[in-house]
Amino acid sequence: MKHNSPLCLMNNTKILIAICPLLPFFLQAAENNTNNFYIGAKAGWSKYQDACLYGYTKCEEDSLGYGLFVGYDFTDWFAIEGGVTNHNEVNSSYQNYDVEALAISSDLSTKFGYRLTDNVQLYTKVGISYQHINKTMSDLGDFSGSSFGGLVAMGIDYKLDNNWSLRGEYQFIDGIGDDTSLKADLHFTSVGIKYRFSSSKQKDIIPITQPKETVVSEIKKQPKLPKNIILFFDFDSSEILPTPLLHQITDQLAKFPKINISIIAHTDSEGSDLYNDKLAAKRALEVSKYFLHKNINKNRINVLSHGERLPTHDNETKKGRAKNRRVEITFSHNA
Incomplete structure (x- = not known):
């Protein structure tokens, strides 16, 4: 499959359409309380479970995935997070033809955290994911499919300072693809880095009224x-x-x-x-x-x-x- 094909361009456009409705929410959140808004990047191992059909001669189900995420902390233990992940291409071969497949997903989820120490927090995420898959079959050409699926994830966040954190995460998406592209479960294990914005506005210092008694x-x-x-x-x-x-x-x-x-x-x-x-x-x-x-x-x-x-x-x-x-x-x- 060629990454600059019309199908790939259509794929990227659909992903952008899927995440664009999230942007006003996060921008408004950032304006109202900058310190609760964060962004990050992640990379890791994607596994397409049961992606190959019966009778394959070669089945490649693993690939390197990478993505971006944004989020807003409402409290120390609850957040809303969205992201986009490119799970990259996998290949398989059969007796008479070859198959190449590429999946890109966008997601929106609720995030629940439990703080173990000042710097370490465990978390879990539950949400929904939109996936778009491009496939190229050597005998039939290009075709694509898309679907929504449930998403669950768990991870650990380590706070380096007031702005920077490291995270490790395991994510599971139930059933990517459709009847045209054929379905597979998707596992994504990643490490990432997160940046929390700090307010640049100077905070007020409020003098308290002097008491009536004699001042020193x-x-x-x-x-x-x-x-x-x-x-x-x-x-x-x-x-x-x-x-x-x-x-x-x-x-x-x-x-x-x-x-x-x-x-x-x-x-x-x-x-x-x-x-x-x-x-x-x-x-x-x-x-x-x-x-x-x-x-x-x-x-x-x-x-x-x-x-x-x-x-x-x-x-x-x-x-x-x-x-x-x-x-x-x-x-x-x-x-």
Whole structure:
């Protein structure tokens, strides 16, 4: 089979038509909450099970497959994912003719995850797949077929940092092809790399209203230094985003060694209690490291984390959860 044949061009067009309806959803998701949107690439072993007819002299059922995928995490354990995979060409021979076959699939599935550690997550996917198959028979020429089939997959995801992850996955598609191209089950075992987008927008730092009681004299001398500030974080992240005001405050703190710093970290309610306790502790540690790198003495810093236990907003809404992903920083005078 020639890959630049009209059938192959038609095949690619149909695959694009199949995945195009997914693009507005993922683009809108990326615009609303960039940190939940991810893309990736994968490659591995495709096996066409029972693809050869009776009486073959040569049966090739294995090939190298590769593809792309995109997804959106609604929570730490639930996502929607779509992708396209080229399973490449396999060949078989019979007494009087030869057969070449090429399958390309696109899929849309729900993805359910279970986090083993901060960096390791097991997951399973259930969804639907659209496949298009081109076949060339040496005695009959080119013909093609397409079909929808059920898809199940399981895998493991290893987080390298806040943006990059590695994954290994096994995928099964039940019955690719139709009565014209003949059906076969398709197995695909792959390794891949995933990139999660991070928001480039600077997060707000909200000064908390000064209490009515008398403020420490040293703080009065610096009206730009509030009694408290709040840093907000992206979903499932401990990364401190660009915050010019924090730099200014740190410069002022260096001039007043009797001002102590309390760091109190929180999360939203997504994920398990244990995972959120660890995530809050990581956020508190990152803020503490920031001050230490700015030459603030460690004896001036007090660190606490409360996980998801002390929300200030409703965790049932996206805006509420965003407000609860926070680190509160307070300043006090050491008499």
